[in-house]
Amino acid sequence: MDLDHVLLYPEGKSLLTCIQCGVCSATCPQEAFMEYPPRKIVAMLKAGLIDEVVQSGSMLKCVSCYSCQAKCPRQIRLTDLLFPLIRGRMFEGGGIPAELQKAFLDVQRYGNPLGRSTSERSDWVARSKVPIRILADRPGPVDLLWNVECYPSYHPRGQAVALATARLFHRLGLDFAILGSEERCIGDCAGYFGEFGLLDALIEQNLTTFRKYDFRRVVTSGAHAFNVFAHHYPGYGFTTPVEPVVGLIGEELPKLRPMLKTSVPHKVTYHDPCCLGRCMGASALRCYFAPPRKLLEAIPGLKYVEMAHHHENSLCCGGGGGGMWLDTYYRDQGMDRLSERVVKEAVAAGADVLAVTCDYEVSRFEDAVKVLGYDRKIVVRDVLELLDESAGGEAAV
Amino acid sequence: MDVVVLMKMVPDAAQKIEVDAASGQLKASTLNLIPFESDEHALEEALLIKERTGATVTVVTTDLPGGDVALWTALAKGATHALLVTRGRPYEPRSTGELARIYAKLLETIPHDLVLTGAQAPDDVEGELGALLAAQLGLPYISVAVAVRPDEGTHSAEVTTELGGGLRSVYESALPLVVGIQTSETPPRYAPFLQIRAAQRSKRTRSVAVEPVPFDPKVEVVALHKPVAGKGATMLEGSPEEVAGRLVEILAEKELVGG
Numbered sequence: 001m002d003l004d005h006v007l008l009y010p011e012g013k014s015l016l017t018c019i020q021c022g023v024c025s026a027t028c029p030q031e032a033f034m035e036y037p038p039r040k041i042v043a044m045l046k047a048g049l050i051d052e053v054v055q056s057g058s059m060l061k062c063v064s065c066y067s068c069q070a071k072c073p074r075q076i077r078l079t080d081l082l083f084p085l086i087r088g089r090m091f092e093g094g095g096i097p098a099e100l101q102k103a104f105l106d107v108q109r110y111g112n113p114l115g116r117s118t119s120e121r122s123d124w125v126a127r128s129k130v131p132i133r134i135l136a137d138r139p140g141p142v143d144l145l146w147n148v149e150c151y152p153s154y155h156p157r158g159q160a161v162a163l164a165t166a167r168l169f170h171r172l173g174l175d176f177a178i179l180g181s182e183e184r185c186i187g188d189c190a191g192y193f194g195e196f197g198l199l200d201a202l203i204e205q206n207l208t209t210f211r212k213y214d215f216r217r218v219v220t221s222g223a224h225a226f227n228v229f230a231h232h233y234p235g236y237g238f239t240t241p242v243e244p245v246v247g248l249i250g251e252e253l254p255k256l257r258p259m260l261k262t263s264v265p266h267k268v269t270y271h272d273p274c275c276l277g278r279c280m281g282a283s284a285l286r287c288y289f290a291p292p293r294k295l296l297e298a299i300p301g302l303k304y305v306e307m308a309h310h311h312e313n314s315l316c317c318g319g320g321g322g323g324m325w326l327d328t329y330y331r332d333q334g335m336d337r338l339s340e341r342v343v344k345e346a347v348a349a350g351a352d353v354l355a356v357t358c359d360y361e362v363s364r365f366e367d368a369v370k371v372l373g374y375d376r377k378i379v380v381r382d383v384l385e386l387l388d389e390s391a392g393g394e395a396a397v
Numbered sequence: 398m399d400v401v402v403l404m405k406m407v408p409d410a411a412q413k414i415e416v417d418a419a420s421g422q423l424k425a426s427t428l429n430l431i432p433f434e435s436d437e438h439a440l441e442e443a444l445l446i447k448e449r450t451g452a453t454v455t456v457v458t459t460d461l462p463g464g465d466v467a468l469w470t471a472l473a474k475g476a477t478h479a480l481l482v483t484r485g486r487p488y489e490p491r492s493t494g495e496l497a498r499i500y501a502k503l504l505e506t507i508p509h510d511l512v513l514t515g516a517q518a519p520d521d522v523e524g525e526l527g528a529l530l531a532a533q534l535g536l537p538y539i540s541v542a543v544a545v546r547p548d549e550g551t552h553s554a555e556v557t558t559e560l561g562g563g564l565r566s567v568y569e570s571a572l573p574l575v576v577g578i579q580t581s582e583t584p585p586r587y588a589p590f591l592q593i594r595a596a597q598r599s600k601r602t603r604s605v606a607v608e609p610v611p612f613d614p615k616v617e618v619v620a621l622h623k624p625v626a627g628k629g630a631t632m633l634e635g636s637p638e639e640v641a642g643r644l645v646e647i648l649a650e651k652e653l654v655g656g
């Protein structure tokens with residue numbers, strides 16, 4: 001499907017049912033900075049003003065948060081279909097900021113947007129106190145294929161979360177393995193920014209790798225890869241069940257609970273990532289609002305507090321749809337960083353820990369904490385890190 | 398207007414590169430070759446010229462691993478023609494002089510008003526390629542350029558170069574001309590994956606065999622090794638106030654700030 005012919009397809013035809021109610025624009029966290037907010041864009045596309053929409057750059061500011069799509073009374077597929085199509089058109093005429101282009105080029109070349117060597121993808125494993133099986137070294141059947149993802153593989157803070165995850169899997173006696181240097185980006189930013197050729201190539205490459213091994217289920221670290229697994233991989237015939245780590249650990253809570261002995265005496269709030277919550281709801285799939293909260297509440301000494309925006313109304317961290325690589329562009333445009341808004345809300349709720357489950361968020365929110373000068377007020381931890389700490393951390397494996 | 402872009406494939410520094418102890422050369426199995434950044438800028442500058450003047454852009458590289466992908470990518474970005482020079486030789490980091498001769502020979506057979514190449518490359522830190530090539534062809538050469546504006550009417554070009562310290566100089570030269578590009582006027586564009594694939598399928602890249610050129614390298618690679626970490630650094634420890642205080646003392650001791 002392309003933008004010129006969008007109205008010929010059933011998914012695109014839904015555009016014609018728009019009643020111009022403006023709910024999409026009203027709920028959009030970036031609306032104030034868009035020349036054409038979502039409602040206007042729909043009207044313009046219906047009127048054939050495609051080039052004007054593409055050239056305005058308004059869609060560069062969309063962070064694929066799914067607010068508009070989740071709330072549209074006509075269930076028009078704005079976030080996951082229409083807006084990526086518009087952005088895909090931007091590749092033809094330039095206008096895509098260099099930092100985002102670099103991320104795409106790095107994904108093309110190295111299978112990760114950080115521009116790091118494929119051979120270094122599993123370097124973090126050497127620091128693990130618990131055994132982590134790499135399938136290329138030890139093939140053979142395994143229950144869980146753990147898709148570690150790019151940030152947990154390469155980013156220092158992500159690696160800390162990956163190590164905590166491995167310890168939890170080990171404590172729970174799960175039979176798991178990783179792909180190591182064979183693992184590649186699942187395709188989040190490519191899919192949501194409209195680089196469909198790259199998404200297609202990544203899916204084909206990943207499925208070729210998956211076919212080499214014998215596993216029953218996939219568990220994936222963060223929210224974005226899970227979203228792509230849920231929405232794009234079935235179309236390529238991939239039907240193996242996929243769970244986000246926080247969902248899997250949530251199911252294992254009865255087994256984990258007796259191990260949570262160390263008190264974590266903090267006031268903790270939780271940020272619902274768009275791609276495990278609202279986004280799933282918009283697609284009539286299972287949302288993951290409850291598991292992280294249940295897990296946090298199982299930690300002794302921890303007091304849970306809710307932020308003003310939560311569940312389907314949670315504020316986006318601003319990292320989706322390519323936003324992760326547009327911070328400089330956003331600053332040049334004089335835009336607020338959404339991650340700073342979330343951190344302010346967390347502090348206002350009285351929390352001294354902001355808990356997350358999305359692979360982009362630890363680093364995004366930690367940056368925001370530093371920019372705001374809130375270092376002494378709040379820290380950012382992954383839910384899995386808090387669970388691991390309560391289970392005794394590295395000393396207890 | 399015919400613009401020719403010469404692109405060089407160099408080891409990707411993001412991948413772990415190893416030196417083979419026995420031969421003292423880079424280990425071929427650890428090398429992933431990609432077009433050098435300045436050459437990507439040369440291509441971008443050529444594409445900008447094409448957009449402004451309707452020039453024909455011919456991209457050339459040698460048949461090293463990855464050279465074909467570099468050419469498909471260049472076509473996907475908008476280059477008119479793509480040539481793969483076959484010489485059937487493995488990667489050699491010391492053959493800039495030979496490469497200049499090969500390109501000089503090739504250019505005898507293709508029209509060129511402007512020849513753009515990266516100002517430098519990791520295996521050509523002195524930026525010899527453009528200069529040697531220009532000498533071979535008897536053409537003028539300008540390097541470290543940040544903008545090239547050819548004029549078909551007067552058959553000349555205005556070239557802006559970077560002098561350092563924020564200074565720029567502007568040259569005017571007759572064409573044909575060889576230019577070493579430092580950076581393009583806008584960052585190199587991104588080629589969407591589908592278009593790279595389409596360029597691959599279009600079979601628009603052409604191979605040209607260039608006869609081996611007799612070349613006697615005057616420079617020999619004696620040894621290759623990773624940079625050795627220096628010992629000069631002193632780590633300051635303590636509270637931010639203590640560290641800042643100590644830093645001021647050191648700067649004053651070295652008379653870098655007033656005491």
Ligand code: SF4
Pocket residue numbers: 017018019020021022023024025038039042068071072073074075076
């Ligand atoms: S919310 Fe849906 S129906 Fe309402 S204006 Fe937006 S796209 Fe149209």
Ligand code: SF4
Pocket residue numbers: 024027028029030031038061062063064065066067068069078079
């Ligand atoms: S997905 Fe979010 S950021 Fe994008 S237009 Fe919709 S509400 Fe705005």
